[in-house]
Amino acid sequence: MKPQEKKAIFKTLEEKFSGNLSKINQLTISQKNYIGSDIWRFFKNDVxxxxxxxxNNYRNILVIITDGYVYHKDSYSRNNNRTTYITPDFIGKENLRFxxxxxxxNNGDYGFITTRKDLGNLEVLVLEVNPAGNSLNDEDIIKEYLSKWFKEMGIKKYYIHNSNLPINTKSRIEKFLK
Known part of the structure; x- marks a missing residue:
């Protein structure tokens, strides 16, 4: 694309982001049968x-919009304290909250099962982390899981942000892109 075309698209991102995020949330809630989003398998197979x-003329940037928990009904595996998922129930059962x-x-080597180490030229921006309401440490635990996983996969630049007002999310995206 020409620079003018890129700028025009960038100007529409905020409206599209806010509108589509709302639609995704409404659709997920209305279905009442959440099977998950297979983030773990996406990184394993497709990223x-x-x-x-x-x-080298492009930056490889992946934006993930998630509540922070990683789960899919078909990617549910565990090897010691390494898993393909992190859920509120798992955090509670493992007594990680308190x-x-x-x-x-760290001592128990908790984290995601890491299957690749070749993502040094990928940048990841994780937005809208919003852990379960009564789980005060879940946000920190989620960030620790994701950070460890990204580092193990060789990702050098990543940021993980919690839910916020759309205007603040916009500034976080802009900072990341600069």
Missing amino acids: KDYAVTED GKWKNKF
């Missing part, structure tokens, strides 16, 4: 095909 080009959870996380 290089869909989000990475070797052309006390010195970070020590337990």
